[in-house]
Amino acid sequence: MSDKSVKSTGRESDQFNLRFPDGMRERLKDEAAKNNRSMNAEIIARLEETLDPDSPSLERLKFFEDQYEQAAEERKTLYDALNNQERLVQKMHIMHRNFAIIAKGLGRIFLEDDPDKVLTRKALATMLMELEEDDSSDPSEPVPAQPWEK
Secondary structure: OOOOOOOOOOOOOOOOOOOOOOOHHHHHHHHHHHOOOOHHHHHHHHHHHHHOOOOHHHHHHHHHHHHHHHHHHHHHHHHHHHHHHHHHHHHHHHHHHHHHHHHHHHHHHHHOOOOOOHHHHHHHHHHHHHOOOOOOOOOOOOOOOOHHHO
């Protein structure tokens, strides 16, 4: 609780009748006993704590709000890193496919007997047409939702 002094309550203090939900009166009575206070003093202490802007409870709440915001930022950073990794994996798959096409085409070229190099040129042209263009390098392109984002 803050350093503000709370005026004591007495017969001249403002009064307010309060209706408690079932079981709350007993809970307050038990909490008051644990804190060595009357029920009235317990209610006043709890109200003061919630109304005081410098209350430790409000400070804790602010701390947890800050922690939540920081965790949300870190989560977004992690998702961005995972999505970038997914883009790299997609690029690697395309590169692997292209290397397989090149290797297959070169294998055909070396295995064929072609003195005029006509078949060689055809094989190279076919190979080049089969290659995929890698247009997945645009980082602004949205990556489909990943399982870790659900």
